[in-house]
Amino acid sequence: MYKTSFVRTDMIAPMAPPPSTVGVKGWLHTNLFSTPGNTLLTIVGVMFLLWIVPPLYNFLIGNAVFVADDGAACRIEGAGACWAFIWDRMNFFIYGFYPQDEQWRVNICFALGLALIVPLLWPAAPYKIANAVLFFLVYPVIVLILLRGGSFGLSYVPTESWGGLTVTLIIGLAGIVCSLPLGILLALGRRSELPVIKMLCIAFIELWRAVPLITVLFMASVMLPLFAPQGVTVDKLLRAVIGVTLFEAAYLAEAVRGGLQALPRGQYEAADSLGLNYPKSMGLVILPQALKLTIPGIVNSFISLFKDTSLVSIVGIFDLLNTVQSSQSDLRWGSPHQAVTGYLFAAAVFWVFCFGMSRYSMFMERRLDTGHTR
Amino acid sequence: MSDKPRKPAPKTSFFNDPVIRGRLYQLGVLLLVAFVFATIAHNTAENLQRQNKTTGFDFFWSTSGFDIFFTLIPYSRASYYWEAFLVGLLNTMLVSVLGIFFATIIGFIVGIARLSSNFVISRLATFYVETIRNIPLLLFLFFWYFAVLKSMPSVRESYVLFGSVAINNRGINIPRPLFDSDFNLVWIALLVAIGIVVALRRWTKKRMEATGERFPLFSTALAILVFVPGVVWMLSGAELTFDVPELAGFNFRGGINLPPEFVAIVVGISLYTASFIAETVRAGILAVNKGQTEAAQSLGMKESDRLRLVIIPQAMRVIIPPMTNQYLNLIKNSSLAAAIGYPELVSVFMGTTLNQTGRAIEVVFVTMLVYLTLSLSTSLLMNWYNRRVTLVER
Numbered sequence: 001m002y003k004t005s006f007v008r009t010d011m012i013a014p015m016a017p018p019p020s021t022v023g024v025k026g027w028l029h030t031n032l033f034s035t036p037g038n039t040l041l042t043i044v045g046v047m048f049l050l051w052i053v054p055p056l057y058n059f060l061i062g063n064a065v066f067v068a069d070d071g072a073a074c075r076i077e078g079a080g081a082c083w084a085f086i087w088d089r090m091n092f093f094i095y096g097f098y099p100q101d102e103q104w105r106v107n108i109c110f111a112l113g114l115a116l117i118v119p120l121l122w123p124a125a126p127y128k129i130a131n132a133v134l135f136f137l138v139y140p141v142i143v144l145i146l147l148r149g150g151s152f153g154l155s156y157v158p159t160e161s162w163g164g165l166t167v168t169l170i171i172g173l174a175g176i177v178c179s180l181p182l183g184i185l186l187a188l189g190r191r192s193e194l195p196v197i198k199m200l201c202i203a204f205i206e207l208w209r210a211v212p213l214i215t216v217l218f219m220a221s222v223m224l225p226l227f228a229p230q231g232v233t234v235d236k237l238l239r240a241v242i243g244v245t246l247f248e249a250a251y252l253a254e255a256v257r258g259g260l261q262a263l264p265r266g267q268y269e270a271a272d273s274l275g276l277n278y279p280k281s282m283g284l285v286i287l288p289q290a291l292k293l294t295i296p297g298i299v300n301s302f303i304s305l306f307k308d309t310s311l312v313s314i315v316g317i318f319d320l321l322n323t324v325q326s327s328q329s330d331l332r333w334g335s336p337h338q339a340v341t342g343y344l345f346a347a348a349v350f351w352v353f354c355f356g357m358s359r360y361s362m363f364m365e366r367r368l369d370t371g372h373t374r
Numbered sequence: 375m376s377d378k379p380r381k382p383a384p385k386t387s388f389f390n391d392p393v394i395r396g397r398l399y400q401l402g403v404l405l406l407v408a409f410v411f412a413t414i415a416h417n418t419a420e421n422l423q424r425q426n427k428t429t430g431f432d433f434f435w436s437t438s439g440f441d442i443f444f445t446l447i448p449y450s451r452a453s454y455y456w457e458a459f460l461v462g463l464l465n466t467m468l469v470s471v472l473g474i475f476f477a478t479i480i481g482f483i484v485g486i487a488r489l490s491s492n493f494v495i496s497r498l499a500t501f502y503v504e505t506i507r508n509i510p511l512l513l514f515l516f517f518w519y520f521a522v523l524k525s526m527p528s529v530r531e532s533y534v535l536f537g538s539v540a541i542n543n544r545g546i547n548i549p550r551p552l553f554d555s556d557f558n559l560v561w562i563a564l565l566v567a568i569g570i571v572v573a574l575r576r577w578t579k580k581r582m583e584a585t586g587e588r589f590p591l592f593s594t595a596l597a598i599l600v601f602v603p604g605v606v607w608m609l610s611g612a613e614l615t616f617d618v619p620e621l622a623g624f625n626f627r628g629g630i631n632l633p634p635e636f637v638a639i640v641v642g643i644s645l646y647t648a649s650f651i652a653e654t655v656r657a658g659i660l661a662v663n664k665g666q667t668e669a670a671q672s673l674g675m676k677e678s679d680r681l682r683l684v685i686i687p688q689a690m691r692v693i694i695p696p697m698t699n700q701y702l703n704l705i706k707n708s709s710l711a712a713a714i715g716y717p718e719l720v721s722v723f724m725g726t727t728l729n730q731t732g733r734a735i736e737v738v739f740v741t742m743l744v745y746l747t748l749s750l751s752t753s754l755l756m757n758w759y760n761r762r763v764t765l766v767e768r
Contacts, residue, residue: 031491032492038491041492045492048498194396197403210706210742210750211742211745212706212707212745214710214712218720219742223738226422227417229413230417309510311710313512313713339520339521340517343520347517351505351509354508355504
């Protein structure tokens with residue numbers, strides 16, 4: 001017996017990776033200094049950061065005025081953002097001209113909305129359908145009764161005194177609640193085999209999509225009073241909501257149509273072969289799948305709807321942007337950075353809502369992904 | 375076996391026949407729509423009569439009586455309403471064209487930067503995109519107009535760059551180039567040079583398809599474009615002078631003044647739309663299969679050729695349709711300039727003209743028609759380009 005063997009019986013320990021690819025040095029090498037061009041880009045980028053970050057920090061935090069009684073502290077040479085101004089006007093930014101004594105009504109609406117929307121968005125929470133009905137159908141009615149007053153012993157507050165973040169959220173929510181069903185109907189109509197319905201839906205969708213929202217809002221504010229029968233006046237806020245809803249429904253319809261088209265034909269044929277009629281085949285087979293596919297598109301539409309609510313300030317409604325804009329003329333807080341501070345605040349509020357929505361949609365997309373997309 | 379006479383089709387109730395049912399539904403919808411429109415028309419006619427308002431487009435030929443501070447065509451307060459309309463339309467188109475130009479360039483750069491392997495650059499691009507995309511455009515425009523351009527120093531304390539560009543709270547003053555009559559020769563030479571380059575491009579393409587030989591097209595074209603007009607300029611003795619803005623009294627005289635409203639809308643809308651274009655560019659490049667990159671590498675292509683000949687042409691197919699949407703959005707969003715007082719179509723026509731004449735229906739109708747036309751022609755143009763870049767599949 002020979003003990004000689006030409007095949008290794010024990011594994012040799014792997015060599016350590018080259019030092020330039022591991023650890024901090026490796027990371028630096030691959031991400032920052034892999035080629036001369038890359039090194040140049042890194043240097044330019046870092047120089048840009050060094051140029052912009054320290055002044056930005058000084059402006060936002062370092063030299064910023066957080067507590068002050070009026071604008072005097074913000075008028076000092078070298079003072080940064082005037083956050084005290086925002087803090088002082090916060091009530092106006094949130095409630096607008098809503099009477100001070102009645103603001104608990106708005107607060108109840110906020111609390112109720114929060115209490116309903118958190119379980120709705122949290123996937124593990126039970127009673128989804130009841131929750132959705134409460135939020136999308138019952139909650140708007142409660143908000144209307146509470147904020148408007150005039151019944152149940154509440155004093156009447158005209159919509160002209162509503163304002164600030166409240167109005168922004170109301171228009172956004174009303175737009176979302178009304179435009180989604182309308183958008184789905186329009187999308188189904190556009191895919192319909194009945195030529196008259198198809199043509200009407202195409203005309204509606206393409207007309208709204210071709211014109212800017214600002215003309216729609218102008219139209220809603222100057223033409224709706226003309227269209228209404230004599231003696232009927234349409235509330236200014238309601239006009240804006242109608243304009244936003246019709247406009248956004250057209251965009252939603254296109255998003256939903258994308259989902260309807262992405263479904264394999266077999267799904268339609270399967271629904272037909274089960275003998276389901278049109279409402280049932282759409283409601284039970286097609287729409288649940290199509291809507292799932294269109295979640296990113298629908299949320300994108302919601303985000304742009306929420307951003308577009310800022311346009312109602314042009315037709316004279318005091319939404320968040322308009323309250324910030326009109327506070328610029330507050331002479332008591334007049335300072336060189338008054339405008340910048342106000343816009344930064346408004347931008348931060350809008351950013352939080354929009355960024356939150358987009359992250360939530362990405363989360364839902366991953367959760368609902370069953371691997372059936374084509 | 376004998377042929378039995380076939381049974382007639384089972385009779386269904388006439389209401390269950392899908393064809394008849396469909397027709398009934400359509401008739402119902404049609405009647406409903408007609409009823410709604412008739413009601414609206416009736417109410418409108420009644421309301422107009424009650425308010426003693428006249429209708430019609432005759433107001434186009436009456437004197438407008440208001441001034442516009444930024445016009446591309448001669449206009450004064452003695453001009454007609456149709457001239458005001460034209461001023462607004464041209465201003466809208468000017469902003470749209472400039473916006474599309476800058477937004478495309480910035481968008482491409484940022485979109486590619488977001489995919490860069492360089493950590494600092496890609497994070498900066500991500501930060502830019504995620505910040506801008508999530509705030510309203512109107513707010514962004516307000517920021518640029520009120521917080522940046524309107525708080526520039528006064529005229530006397532203007533920032534002066536390179537001794538010729540002055541920036542103050544009344545806008546940006548740039549030098550105006552003055553060409554003498556001999557300069558026409560240089561323009562002609564430039565046209566000829568462009569013609570040569572186009573012909574050269576055709577020839578190189580043909581030769582490459584026939585023989586596979588490459589030709590350094592870019593550097594040659596650049597040389598021709600600089601050299602031919604340059605030589606003509608030297609020989610003809612044409613002169614180019616600049617009318618530099620100079621502080622005279624309370625304002626700058628000479629040069630071209632770009633008002634802050636104009637600068638704010640162009641800068642704002644370009645940077646805003648660029649963040650959306652960057653996302654479509656990134657999505658388009660990511661949509662190209664990784665195998666394509668590897669195939670190009672295995673053919674021994676160098677980095678620049680790989681991007682130019684393999685990746686970008688395929689990414690363009692994915693990029694063009696959403697890019698068209700962004701262009702359309704930009705054109706529609708240019709109407710927000712009305713909010714910062716830039717005299718574009720909505721501000722001049724739907725604002726001032728509507729208020730002065732009271733012809734709400736006519737004005738709104740014409741404005742919507744204009745945007746409809748602009749949108750449709752842009753999408754036609756982009757569809758034509760899309761057909762050109764679409765890969766012809768088997």
